[in-house]
Amino acid sequence: MASNLKWMVLAGLFLGAAACSSGRPDYAIPELSDETRLSIAQGSLIGTKNEETGARAWYGIPFAAPPVDDLRWRAPRAPSAWDGILEANNKYSACLQYNERPILPGKKGDLVGSEDCLYLTVWAPGKTPAEPLPVMVWVHGGANTTGYAGFDDFGRLAEQNDVIVVALNYRLGPMGWFANEAIRESALEPLDKSMNFALLDIIRGLDWVGENVEAFGGDPDLITLFGESAGGFNTAALMMSPLAEGKFHRAIVQSAGFNVFSMQEAETGPKDPSHRRGTSSAEAIEQLKTTGALPADLLPSDPDFAKRIRALPAQTVFEAYRTIHQANALGGEIGPIDNTADGILIPEAFAEPGNEERILATDVPLIIGTNRDEALVAGLGSELFTTKSLGLIPKPRDKDAYAAHGGYPSRLWQVLGVQEPAKARSSALDSPVFTYRFDWDEEGSHYFTDISTLVGAVHGLEVSFLSGEFSVPDADDKLFFKDATKASRTRLSSEMMSYWAEFARAGHPGSGTQEDLPEWQAYGDETSAGESLIFDTPADGGVRLLRLEDDVESLLDELRIDPRLSTDEQRCATADLMIEIAKSQGVALDPFQKTKNTFCKKP
Structure with missing residues (x-):
């Protein structure tokens, strides 16, 4: 999976080095609001209301029994009812994780969170809707080792577009995925034999949504599952699973792809x-x-x-x-094997490299896309491409070489994770697929260096546009989001939310909820075959359809002769990074390995 790529933590390390204030500094507990009292099957609860966004939110609602003691490494069980009124303002309930980028209360690097962590958050418009609203279920990213349901605030998405948003915790790291003969033999229920406990958590969360979301104003027959990075891979994994069939009706996969491990590799x-x-x-x-x-x-x-x-x-x-x-010198604190074709939740054959059936397993409308500069930040960790001003602030040695090094793997991700799945689905399935690329890169200069050149439209950046928070934990927010860009990026944020919400409502993003944006046509439509919607501000071309022409063979041919990479050592490093992307997408590695061998010196 992409969860094990070294470069995915480099942006965080850079941000930490440049930090001078946090976007979420005080870990404040939201105040309770009488406007949020309601009852669900488990009991009565009271939530919060955000005066800035106008949305109501309920944090820390249990959707499964605590997976502790003898329930560790078992499928989640149904939650218990409670007496009295649950105060749903526990924003920071989280599964166990290392606080390497401090996103939770506690010291940097500490193991924080709890095994008792199967809680969710619900955002709804401030006023109770007259008719049931579409439901969007968010699966957070974080390499399947960090993150939590309350991290991103989707109140603006809910309030501005009349949708209900639910975010789920799921067990992380080795508590979420663990393949072992003795664990399987000790199963009390058939699903305990799976090793994908985190995916089972998400399925249990979807069941909870189907059973309870009407109380919040949602329509249980209009559920969209969406996620970014690891959350996107998890969303795609559930599209491969017969156990998740019918539990969601649309899907959005952001900066991820369709890939699972084999049981041998996991075990x-x-x-x-x-x-x-x-x-x-x-x-x-x-x-x-x-x-x-x-x-x-x-x-x-x-x-x-x-x-x-x-x-x-x-x-x-x-x-x-x-x-x-x-x-093993991998980035991040831990890197367990995650989504696996265990023959229970996901068919075993889906682990075969290039198996197209895993892409086609669920026929629902799909949005899938990447950020233009997913891997640009990889150059930060290499002395081949980066030097340090004043011994601290990174700067490219050569801007063209830096751009090429990050550009090829980013374009490969678009090909393998977006274009090829879109081609397969549009030709074989009835439901439409819509593709996009996120291009916003207006960070500008800061700390004696050009952030736009260093990170560009980096991995994960689009989530800020779907929440409208524009906040970076453990860093100076202005490192990415300057006051001068507020108006244009807020507009782009509103446009993206509008498309996502209309897709949740209709199964087609059309021209957004307000019907005033360019029509986003399906990938296989005769009038727009192969075109993707580009998300950017008017200064850089605006929101528009564009045909992306890359393919694997042309990318590798281009890499071999690209004059921006002036040495075999630079080409070797770039080819090696492309192999990491290919691994994350579950394709055969031979053509990438052959290119690497051309330029890498043998030990």
């Missing part, structure tokens, strides 16, 4: 070490034995194995993964 690792994409469960178990947390002679066939590993402190499990991950 014991890949046959070829060069194809390594993360830490297998067996490696973690061996590390637990090395530290003495488990007896060295304990085997999965031992009748007490499952009981003993479930009884381990969560921090001990996480530390085992962190030790292995850092030893």
